[in-house]
Amino acid sequence: MESQWIFNLLLVLQFVFIIALAVWSFRLSSKLKHSMKEQEKADANQKKQVQVLASGSIGMGRRLVAIEKKLNIAVERQSEIISKESTGGVSYNRAMELLEMGATVDDLVSKCGLIRAEAELISLLKSESRRNSDHPYS
Numbered sequence: 001m002e003s004q005w006i007f008n009l010l011l012v013l014q015f016v017f018i019i020a021l022a023v024w025s026f027r028l029s030s031k032l033k034h035s036m037k038e039q040e041k042a043d044a045n046q047k048k049q050v051q052v053l054a055s056g057s058i059g060m061g062r063r064l065v066a067i068e069k070k071l072n073i074a075v076e077r078q079s080e081i082i083s084k085e086s087t088g089g090v091s092y093n094r095a096m097e098l099l100e101m102g103a104t105v106d107d108l109v110s111k112c113g114l115i116r117a118e119a120e121l122i123s124l125l126k127s128e129s130r131r132n133s134d135h136p137y138s
Contacts, residue, residue: 091112091113091114092112092114092122094111094112095108095112095114095119095122096122096126098111098112099122099123099126100126105119105120105123106119108122108123
């Protein structure tokens with residue numbers, strides 16, 4: 001009888017152990033599911049943030065390309081202006097030299113590539129300069 005009693009006790013203990021193991025595994029499973037949901041939410045949030053950053057970067061890249069194009073155009077224009085000024089400066093210097101040698105406005109137009117108004121202005125400035133140097137205190 002005593003062996004029957006021990007057997008029944010062991011059987012009850014096994015049953016209690018199996019129930020405890022089932023409850024523990026159920027709780028562990030629910031915690032794992034909850035952690036997986038939280039991880040999925042965090043992953044989705046990170047995906048959204050990456051998409052926002054990527055679209056912002058793409059937009060900024062496009063703006064930089066546009067600015068770079070504008071800068072290149074400005075540099076080209078500046079180079080053109082400088083080259084025109086340097087050739088224009090030579091024309092004006094040449095025009096002043098020709099005026100000192102007695103050239104006319106028509107000579108300046110034909111030899112220096114100036115328009116008539118520029119040639120007349122240079123001639124006028126040169127004549128005023130001569131007058132002021134002839135009469136410094138007038």
